[in-house]
Structures are given as C-alpha cells and as structure tokens.
Amino acid sequence: MVPHLVTALTGPINELEQRILDATPVIERWFRLEWMEHTPPLYCSVDIRNAGFKLAPVNTNLFPGGWHNLSPDTLPLAVQAGQAAIEKICPEARNLLIVPENGKPSSFYLASLVRLQEIFRMAGLNVRFGSIDPAVKRSQTIALPDGEKMTLEPAQRTRYRLGVKNFDPCTILLNNDLSAGPPGILEELHEQYLLPPLQAGWSVRRKSRHFRCYEEVSKRFGKLLGIDPWLINPMFASCGEIDIHEPSGGECLRTNVDALLTKIRRKYKEYGINEKPFVVVKADQGTRGLGMMTVRDVRDLDAPGQWVRGKAAASVVPRGEVIIQEGVLTNERIHDAVAEPVVYMIDRYVVGGFYRVHADRTTDENLNALGAHFVPLAFDGGAQIPKPGVRAGASAPNRFYMYGVVARLALVAASYELEATDPDLQDTD
C-alpha cells in the first residue's frame, strides 16, 4: 500500500538533520515565542525540496487545496489544530463559511473541500460553502465519485456581513486565491473574520515579498542553530517587469539570472557540490506551477521561442513582475519517479503532508503539473515525531520532523508577510 521510498541522501543534510534533532526543545520554544508576537495564517501548505545538500521551501500556499491527499490517519491532528484556531478567533462560533475557488470545480477539488468541511465540522462548527463566483446563482448539490455529496450555495452579501441563505457565519474561510483581484463582495466585512485576510490573495501577494521575509526568518533560525542559512534558504532576485518583446526577457532578467547562477556556483564550490546550478523564473504573482521556467545558463534565455513555450511544454510566459529563484534539486524518489514533500499546517501546527510525485519530470523541474500524483506517505501517523537516538538520515520520522520545521519557518515568514501588507497596520504607521 505504501510505496517504497528510494531516498539516497547523505552528506550535509544529515548534519542539518542532526542539528535540528538535537535542538528540538530550543526550536519548539523559538516557534512558541514567534507565535506570541505574530499570528500564523489559519492554514498553509508548503512545497519543500530536499537536494541532499540543502533543504528549502519553494512555494508557500495560503489557500491550500489537496486536503484529500492527506492520510485520513492525520485527521485528528487537523481537527485538534482547527479547534485551537477557532478558540482564538471566535470561541462562541457556531458557523463557518468556506469560500471556494471560482469556476467549475474538479472532482479532486471537491474532495479537498469536503475534507476541509469534515475537519471544521469535527472541530465544532456547522460548515457550508458559499461561492462568490457570479456564475453560481442557485444552490446546487454535487455528487462526488466516492458517493459523498456537497452543496455549493451562492454567497449572499448584506451591508456588513457575508453568508449563505439562513446561515450567518462568524468566520469566513477563504479557499479562493483571488487571482483576479479582491471581489467587492469580500470587502469591508468588518463584523466577521475573513481568513486568510484579503491581502493573502494574489492581487496583493508577491512571491518575492514572501521569500524576503523567509530570508529574514532563515537568518535568525540559522543563528539559533549555528548553521549557514543557505542550507535552508533558496536565494532569489526579482525584476519589476520583464520585457517580453526582447528574446531574452530584457536586461534586468538577464543580469539577475547571471548573477544568481554565479552566486549558486560559489556556494556549490564552497560545499563541494558537483551539480549544475540552475534558477527558476516564475511570475511574482499567481498560483500553481504556471509560468515557470528552469534556466541553467543565461544563454538559455536567448533561445528562439523561449518566451512562447518556455523550456517545458506546460510553461507559459510569466508576464509582468518575475522572481528568479535559486533552483533546488529534489533528490527524493518514489518508484523511480521524482518526488517532493508538501507539508500542511493549520494554525501553528503541522497536520499532515504528502509526496507530490511526477514520473515524467526531472530533479530540477517543477512537479506541480498535470500528471502529478500524491502519496500520503511521509506524515502517516507518528511520522513527524523524531526518534531521538536514531542517527540522522536513518529514519523517516527524523527526516519528516525536519520538513515540518522548515515548513513552519515558511509559515512564520507568511505571518510577517501578511503583517507587512495588512492595510490596518499600515494605517497606523
């Protein structure tokens, strides 16, 4: 049932793992103090890549789908975390409204929504779905492949509140990344809790801002543990605008790709790593793996047709602002297919995760693409609890504890990021 995980990881990552295991009480206390000062997003998933010599988050999703990919064994953890979250936000709440993505939902997405509903129902809330898609005009019951059913209702706005028919929630859980900008229906809901807040949507969010916050977090964490923050931090640069009329994307992109590749090369040399450096160019805004391109040499940018198709057929042109991120290899494999862990959190807690596996992709490519499948392997049961005394690199639980730590560092970064863009906090400055 559980696929065999072929993971040949040695070297620096084991030292990092050992450092993290030894420092568990220090690390957990550090997080505890962070959460006294900052508020974690209500939920979050983080894509992590383990290159064997470094381990870094490459994507932090503030509107995670894919909840159905988590092992059902991890549900109690999610429920418990959900209870802790609600208690802080709205302890007297009876009702929670989930606002899903617009558009026709896939059966996968529906399964994810149903799992979310289950988590928050078990945490003690009546949960209903309120769509803000103008196309959803009336309540509809949708059957899922496994026989379950869910009801999607049009969200109804009153002057100060959002709800669905005969249902007035205390908290609104946004599972819609607002790629098209914040719709008016969600604005000025001052009487209810909208979580994550509007500024977590892609009209405001920038990957570069997130990774700037993450860089800060990784430096502080590196100091705490006495490690080079590069071991957990993907370097990056950003360009305000790339010029898609230029074959190479313009001077800014060219210069930054070249400079970043040089920096990575220097780091590889320092650590004696015999790999070819690469960077990933992606849109600074927007979700999923769209508009992503792997670049191994600045001359790759000059290739004709580069901006039309990108390197991989699934790529599309990243328009406007871009982030150029140090490429982090993933050296984990399940049945020979390249795999990367995705860690899920609710409130401040790691509640599960899975491997994203893609048979047709290589170790330096984006796996978040059509054809990926999901193996809820890593975080089954007690897997995220380290076993003290077991040597680093030798046990899945110890490795996954490390993944949970790095994912939570990205969660801390996300909390900084949301504070930095909080309109209420800015007004008071």
Next chain:
Amino acid sequence: MVPHLVTALTGPINELEQRILDATPVIERWFRLEWMEHTPPLYCSVDIRNAGFKLAPVNTNLFPGGWHNLSPDTLPLAVQAGQAAIEKICPEARNLLIVPENGKPSSFYLASLVRLQEIFRMAGLNVRFGSIDPAVKRSQTIALPDGEKMTLEPAQRTRYRLGVKNFDPCTILLNNDLSAGPPGILEELHEQYLLPPLQAGWSVRRKSRHFRCYEEVSKRFGKLLGIDPWLINPMFASCGEIDIHEPSGGECLRTNVDALLTKIRRKYKEYGINEKPFVVVKADQGTRGLGMMTVRDVRDLDAPGQWVRGKAAASVVPRGEVIIQEGVLTNERIHDAVAEPVVYMIDRYVVGGFYRVHADRTTDENLNALGAHFVPLAFDGGAQIPKPGVRAGASAPNRFYMYGVVARLALVAASYELEATDPDLQDTD
C-alpha cells in the same frame, strides 16, 4: 498485530451514538464554551465501561501512568496538545520537571515516564525527573528493557522553588498521586506552576466529589442532547465511614447499597434490560483498583469474611469513607477476554487510549488488577474521528468518538472538582 475486537453491542447505545454523531458541532462548541470558563487538568485518563445499554466513566485519574500503552501513532496528537497547554501556562518556559511516584518504579512505570518525557520534549521543553521520595538521595540512571535510559534525580527545594541540580523549571508536572498526603516539599511553590495542583492528590480528592460534579455535567449534557443522563452517568451514594467491626459494614453501607440496587433495578425495568444490577463499593480516596468490591445483593454484605478478603482475592478492605457506585457492565471483548477502554487526554484534547483487557475477570468486575494487559487498539490513527453517514454501531471510529466525548465530560467534571477544592478560590469566598 491488532487483535480482533468482538463487540456485540446493540440497542440503546446505538441511539446514543447516533445522537452524539449528529450533534458533533453542538457538542464541540459546548466543550469550547466550558473551557472558556473552566481550566482542564493538564492531563487525565478516564476508564469507561460500555454496557451496551449505557456508557459511563467509572474512574478519572488525574495522575495517569500507562502512557507507553498508547499507540506511537498517537504521539503527534499528544505533542500538539502539550504545546497548546504549555503555551497557556508558561509560554517562555524552557524546562519542565516531572515528579514521579515514590518507591521503586516498575519497568512499566518507567516506560510511561519516558513517553511523557518524549511528549513534552517534542512540545519544546527540556524535561527532567525530580523524585520527592526521601529514599532517592542521589541521581541514578536506570536502563529500560528496550535499551532506553532515564535519569531519576532527587528534587531540590529552595525557599520558593523546586528543581533538580542546575535545573530550574517553570512548570512542575506532578505524576505522583500524593496518597500519603501533600509532602511539604511541594507546598507554597508560589513562583512555579504545579500541575495538577496539590488538591488533585488523594489526600484531598474524593471520588464522590468527582462523581457529584460529573452528575451535574451529565445532566447539562443530557439536556443539550435531549437524552436521559442516566445513559452516561453511574449513580452513586457515599458513606462517611463504614464500620468494619460490623460484618455488613454498618447501617449506612447497608441502606445505601440496598437503595442504589433498587434504583438501578427501576432503571433496568424502564429500559427493558435483562441484567442483574450490581454496585461497586470502593474507598472514596485512593487510586488503582484496590479496596474494590462488587455487590449484587445487600445480603452479600453479610457473608462471613467479606471485609477481610472482599469478593475478589485482590481486594482489600476499603477503610474509612466509601463510595457505592452503580456497577456498569463492560460488554466489550478482545479474544473473549473482557475489555474496557481507557481514554487519555492532555489539556482539553483526547490524545489516545487503549483497551484494558483481563482474561480472568467477568463483565461486572474491576479489570484494573494484576494480570490485565493493554491493547492500543481503539484510538489508532484516525479512530476517534467519526465518519458521518456510517450508521451508529457499525464503525469503530464512531464508537470511539463517543468514548472521547464521555471522557471529556469526566474531564469537565474534574475541572469543576479542582475548582471546588482550590484553596485560593475558597479564600476569596
């Protein structure tokens, strides 16, 4: 690996289960509101008996051992609950001192302590053991059968604080039931958190007080769900002192046993239950199953030698105050052996459990006796999460969710009980 559970349960208990499943959001909100007003004990285990027609807690342990009997799969839940607890008590804490039972520890008890240490270490604390046993004069390292080691140190008292050598904890976790009364070394520790508090020890605690609180909780919960509280409440009476010179234990015991058997008979008639009522007589103070006696007829009390050996060979004479509790049959079996679930909680959360199984005991006897073994079956992985849509009685998860609800009702009762005996709260009255 997991034994087959032969559980033939039908009738009223399935209705109760259905009622509880349907009301999940209402129940969880009810708990949430309770915990806004009351503080749960830091940890707690509850023995539950499922008679098929009623389900009730029969023992609430505020100093639970047996942590090693929980499935390792449930560790993340315990860690998460431990984190939530610490955060409220002492968020900046680095250190936790566990005060174990006095006397030479069994290897089982050591394994339980090591598991507790693991839980709180993972929650972000350095954990050491400080014995208050005067016989423990110097630090000793003890090897456990599985190769693990633990160090037991003598607790050191300064004027205002308790610790061990070079270790000053913020919180002291008491895993010692103080049967012999509160030792001076634990008194007036006003600078540290002593949890559970001194009045949770058996010199202050009375089972009858706990079950009086539980009765109140069960009435309110019964009203919430529209059920007869008897379905979850074991009736009881108490006697200030039994007369062990009288063969029958004296008038108070005789009258109360008779009256309680009559009340149970009436309830059995009301529900059409064809079982023989019985009561359990136990010491109102004190832990474990010692001094426990099953009485099916008031004439049983007259049997010669009754008070010397009790009904079962392991019984000893209950001295002083006694509680006479409605006997609750346990109708669950593992491999033909009688079994009863034990539910473990940290803070307000159910974190695991196991079946206590005793091959040599009958359905109306105490299973907490020499010869019992433990099967971490019920609460493996996602077992305490109900599956909506699965009919009552048909799924282990649904049954175990119900167990978790009843255990938490006992937890609420324990919080009332500790408030009622809190010397600080009484001073202000």
